[in-house]
Amino acid sequence: MLTYTLRRLLMLIPVLLGMALIVFFIIHAIPGDPAQIILGQQATEENVEALNEQLGLNEPLYVQFFSYLGNILTGDLGESFQTNNAISEEVWPFLAATIELSFVAMLIAIVIGVNAGIISAWFQNSWFDYSAMLLALIGVSIPIFWLGLMEQWAFSVELNWLPSSGRENVRDPVEPITHLFLIDTLIQGRLDQFVDVVRHLILPSVALATIPMAIIARITRSSMLEVMKSDYIRTARAKGMRMFGVVYKHSLKNAVIPVLTIIGLQTGLLLGGAILTETIFSWPGIGRYIYGAIDARDYPVIQSGVLIVATMFIFINLIVDLLYAAVDPRIKYH
Amino acid sequence: MSQVAENQSPLQPSSQHDEVVSPWLDAWRKFRKNKLALFGAITVIFFIILGILSPWIAPQGINDQNMANTLQAPSSSHLLGTDDFGRDVLSRIIHGARISLWVGFLSVVGSIVMGCLLGILAGYYGRWVDTIISRLFDIMLAFPSILLAITIVAVLGPSLQNALIAIAIINVPNFGRLIRSKVLSVKQEEYIMAAKAIGMKDSRLLMKHILPNSISPIIVQGTLSIGTAIIEAAALGFLGLGAQPPQPEWGQMLAESKAYITTAPWTMIFPGLAIMLTVLGFNLMGDGLRDALDPKMKH
Amino acid sequence: MKKWKLAMMMLLIFTLSFALIGCGGDDDESGNGSDEEKILIFGRGGDSVTLDPAKATDGESLKVTANLYENLVTYGEEDTSINPQLATEWEVSEDGLLFTFKLREGVKFHDGTDFNAEAVVTNFNLWASDLESYYYYNSQYGDGNNGTIIEEVKAIDDYTVEFKLTRSQATFLQNMAMDSFGIASPAAIEKYGEDFKKNPVGTGPFKFEEWKEEERIVIVKNEDYWKEGYPKLDKVIFKPIADNQARLNALFTGDIDLMDGISYTDIAQVTSKSEFQMFERKSNTIGYLGLTNTREPLDNKLVRQALNHAVNKQEIADAFYGGYAVPAINPMPPLINGYHEGVEDYAFDVEKAKSLLAEAGYGDGFEMELWAMPVPRPYMPDGRKVAQLLQKQFEEIGVTAEIVSYEWGTYLDKAKAGEADAFLLGWTGDNGDADNFLYTLLGKDNIGSNNYAYYGNEEVNDLLVQAQTETDTAEREKLYMEAQEIIKDDAPWIPLVHAKPSVAGKENIINYIPHMTGNESLEKVDFK
């Protein structure tokens, strides 16, 4: 198990290096001069030139790449062109916002998705099964940016039930400790703020949860159905076990493996793919942070931001793989 | 010889009249029985026909502006209302069908071609070729795909064509991996061993046995991916990185009418519905194809 | 049965979620009653980059610093006339090379240190020491050769400062009032060093309290403000919400009190609701369609004139500015001194346009690219839409325009390189002076810089350069009027509209006057 973990970690090195390389060169292939963009439309030529010099953008590309690589290896993610802040310090609030949102979205997706999948499999071909699966199919067919706008329109503008954007009540902002507001408000015992944070979370997290929820429901169902056909389920029933026990003890644990994979993949996708949701709901997350940086050609931010997201993605999937081993004793890692 | 013939007349007399059921025919029969899949296929065909015939059936052209008649609610003259240029929303959605389907289809074909090439190379030759290609896929998959698409479009410049290229690129690893694993598993099948045992060359083996047997998951995945690609194109259009005005691409229509969500929601609701229905059609059809062609394949 | 348990759990989850939705559905009170703190939340499109105004290059930064800092002189509430602020009076020498300011006494910085002549000297010397970082100082007072036209800033006594110039500058005072030149506490500059941009200390009506990036900037009432009875508000929170629609929703749900950058299409929504009102900002912008003068067939003046005739500007103003814009005739807005009222615009006349085209040898029309910026700008909220309208209007005269868009940075780069045929662009005035429009945008010297249209008329350039050093106001205005006439005839652009980028807010906000520069002090703003 340990060796497997180590081996997997070792295998990450070329992936991360390759990633750094690709990000670097794609980003530098984007036309447009960062200095010009930073200084704006109304800047003079000399100012632009001077800023380029200052940012080290006059060096040959490979020199820039290696210095960037060297910096990363020493844990220095660089400084944002726009704010001149160290990215390693600047990025956490954004990351935390995305993590919080993704976590809640994933929680919704898993709780509803897994249960819907189980019930559908259990009552295969019932009206519940049909409607749940049709809903799931619609779920994967909806453009989430559209869903987000519709949600906003319905629940925020028309009904005025929930706030349409942001993470917190601007009039009574959360005092950040971890930047995970759900935790921060609880630590501070501010239940009113906690409720407020939850209210802000609902619309974006539901929009974000839609696709994974649908996918999880579908996978859970098909994987449950497959498991329920298996020989050991027949054995369990031949022992005299009742269906509920069979489903929740024997089937679910076996069915959970493909679901785990999907949860891992989807969580990773959420982390980076939240750009659209974050834009629509003004969620100050990592997706918008990077997207904004692309607009501004803030090379260090794009590079480091993408690397952080990708690394998280990879690690989440690594954790999922390791979870398999916990669930499934057959996967014995030498 | 006589002995052989004598002992072997084992077939039931009726069997001569059995019809020949090819795997494709068999799949079609299964597909036909699946009502949801059929509904999906009909939806897809409906939009395809809409797209093909759009110049003839759309009541108005793509850019027939009428500034005196903007943001009209749905009525008998404009079934789905008009947008901020006074253009007929229905007409634009009909024209948009062509764009969305075209982008979806072409980008998926692009992904399949590139993915197949890389996937086969990786799966068939293995070793370092596999390592390199697989790592490349890993890297690409670790990127948040929409971010990758945005970056690619940023490099190439925003246009429908470049959005198409970006979408094709980001979906390559999905197909590549699929084909690689399929090639690997087909390679293990006994009929491949059998084909080798009759002395078949690798190239023929690949073309005649491995590829045809890998094709059904590609068709299934391809169908599902057209749906995803349409959404991705719409997302890029929505961010202003895809189709350029006045092209009536659905995502770009959404972006243009976003501001009217409270005052003229029809400009927003209908293009969104069009995307959803089309994608739903492809998803239903893909699911049906999966059940018909490749029942073992997972969702 | 465990199935029941499951069902009960589901039910519980649903009930809980409805409870969550329900609670607080009606608590959108702004919390601005008389006994409570008066808090104003200002929603805007983006976050500040820095809170050091001298280093800021973006409007969002200056929007905040305008409340934290004060300049020696300031603009009028509704125009760009020069008024005293930290300086109570000033004198100019005959040759225009010596400016002497009398400073206000008894003013303190937020950190408690005194404002005096030494502070002014320190600030100006600091700016002069690093022209790269102090961008506006360089652009307004630089001499173009890494030097500055301010030779010396001298403290005559505690409350008298003297500026000695190397050459006369007509816009010296005009520039001095720019928000960039707010006077900062020397002690704080010393104390914070690099971090000063996050710890601003000025003399303004509000003190800095907190900056949480992408989330909010909070400034609070400066109790020791020298202007008796101001500010009225206790606290102002600047809240970035990038999406226009989301920002508007936030206004409607009561999350914010004021929002700028409202989509013109949404104005009707605001005015239809009695709880909300619009504030009109005077135009300091020009939105135009540049016709790159060096590219075929736009190098032909007749073609450019024809295109000018083909455009219905009023339609653009109505459709995409909700009426909050006026059709543009000259390359600068009418409020600027030197604006030529007498210039007559090319009439919207399709036949005339066609005949001009025919005369130029393009009777059958031609094809060109029509560039539209991908991002909303203060002078043009939706370039792509304007482009579509223009495309349609050009089609009428047989010109086929293909709409092209690049990512914003690329767009500027390429346009600057002269790669565009016709391109949408615009300008927001920096200091309310004609020079900042005419010379910057159309001076031949600025080709490759802000003269994106590659308009290279020597005569115009000479007039504009001459105006830069002319200190006599009337004489200066004459020079500019002359230039405007020639420009009209040359038609390097199609000036489209002067936008009035308006602000929407709650009905109970009073005394809020948006300034044409885009930034204003909120000291007088109050709730009813």
Place this chain on the structure above:
Amino acid sequence: MSKTLLQVHNLKKHFPIYGGILNKKVGEVKAVDGLTFSVKEGETLSLVGESGCGKSTTGRLIMQLIEPTDGSVIFEDQSLTELSKKQVRLTRERMQMIFQDPYASLNPRHSVQKILEEPLIVHGIGSKEERKQRVKEMLEVVGLSSYHAKRYPHQFSGGQRQRIGIARALMTKPKLIIADEPVSALDVSIQAQVLNLLQDLQKKFQLTYIFIAHDLGVVRHISKSVAVMYLGRIVEIADSETLYNGALHPYTKALLSSVPIPDPTIQKESIPLSGDLPDPSKPPQGCAFHSRCEACMDVCKTQKPTLMEVEKDHYVACHLYEEDKQFNDK
């Protein structure tokens, strides 16, 4: 005496096991570990043994479908291991294979016509018409009808599919056929049909078979000589009559007595062999069978016995008979 068609000498196949952080080779499974035997033209040699003994691997090694780690395969006086890939391919015209699973060994997307003519196409035999003709003929030969050519594998029953598999193997008129468990997936009544067919074909086309099976009854019925394998090695090889009537190796004996006899009057009470097959990646030291052998001696635990000719044409790898042999030699 007919001449030797196939000679296998010291054939080995070791599959590596990878592990550790760097995924290095940490061990190996000796699936086939030094086989030596030969087959004469027109005869049938059977390889028997329990699952995991390496018999199927041996079949594939002979066909050169997998690359041997060591040893040589000489077919018609040609050493296959020394041939180029292309030359090996060409030898397959004379050397064909039948597989265990008639469901899996036929490409589900090809019609019977396509499946059968493929060997001809691959080896460039005949025109299109001739090939069609030959397919028809061969279908009749294996007891199917020519109209079956248009159908697809899933339309046939297991027995019929196996006939198709056999027909495919015969298309190029090979000399040697390696039959890898050709009847073990079939029902008893069908199994008999296929076995009879194989025998008839052998007579008709003078075929040589290497017959791989685990069913000792079937093996006895069809083979001229039998080799018994245990954990990658041959423990006993002899003429089939000799082996069935006078097996020498304890394993062979146990194996034979384990087979249930369809005669209720014979009552066996003792179990012939206890314990399980050892892990092939960690075979016991010395004789691989010693852990289950009733006659195990000390020497068995340390030394691997070699295959020796104990009687004429009867080879055994067992220490029990080594002494006899040595004694005889003296």
Place this chain on the structure above:
Amino acid sequence: MTSILQVKGLKTTFFTDEGNIPAVDDIDFHLDEGEILGIVGESGCGKSVTSLSIMGLVPNPPGKITDGSITFQEEDLTKASEKRMREIRGNEISMIFQEPMTSLNPLFTIGNQLIEAVKLHEKVSKQKALHRVIEMLKVVGLPRAEEMVNEYPHQLSGGMRQRVMIAMAFICNPKILIADEPTTALDVTIQAQILHQMKELNRKRNTAVMLITHDLGVVAEVCTRVIVMYCGQIIEQADVNTIFQSPKHPYTIGLLQSVPDIREKRSRLFSIKGNVPKPGSIQKGCRFAGRCEQAHDRCFAEDPPLYKGDGQGHQVRCFLHESIEEAHHVEDTITSP
């Protein structure tokens, strides 16, 4: 000897897209206390469906018992509630399956799965159950029982897993064990061990065993009585010696002759011509008629009944043996209740 299980007119049909397939079509048999009854037949003959029908585990949909009764200790199992069936399964009637590799849940330890089997039917502490489990594992000849309870199925060999399955089946002392091809997937040496084990347990605990197999050798070795099935029907039924020494049905005869015998080399095996008809494709007449060398016109037109009773319970479904019925008709009616 008393019958512990009585199956009468059992009919199990599968409702599929291709039509309704009667997998088991009107079968009658009984299982006596302590006996080992063999059910032989080729694949698709309905022998497995018979056993699943008894257990009430026919996959539904598509399968369903459509007719007949299964009487276990005077209780008709076809009418028993699911709750009652659960009490019976594993406790009174247990079952082991063909594939020991897949019949155990890979994610739970052996101990866990066996303890579960005990606790489902008896209220005992976990400790006690574990004790029982370890003992049972020893009974079925697994030496390292104490360690094995903490191991997972994949750590065991096929033979060991099948022993675990047997232990699981016997742990509640069932009255009946249904063994569905328990040794088919195993090597001969292991098969011998497992068969031996089952015989031992049958003898010691007097559990009636229903052994389903296609291997006539296994039948001869283990069973006391044999039922031969073909296409969902019983075609011959007799005690084991009778079946092997004087089989009557042409199919049984053919089957016996097609088995290659290890004891002698025959120049040529007898083979039954043709293939097993596809399920559902049976037309009227004897189901074997198409493959039968002795078939005559009547065989194709009429379905032969199961002729019962030569006194020793030898029953045959073949017109050739109509005479048995006539000869012993009177006797039969007297003995049967």
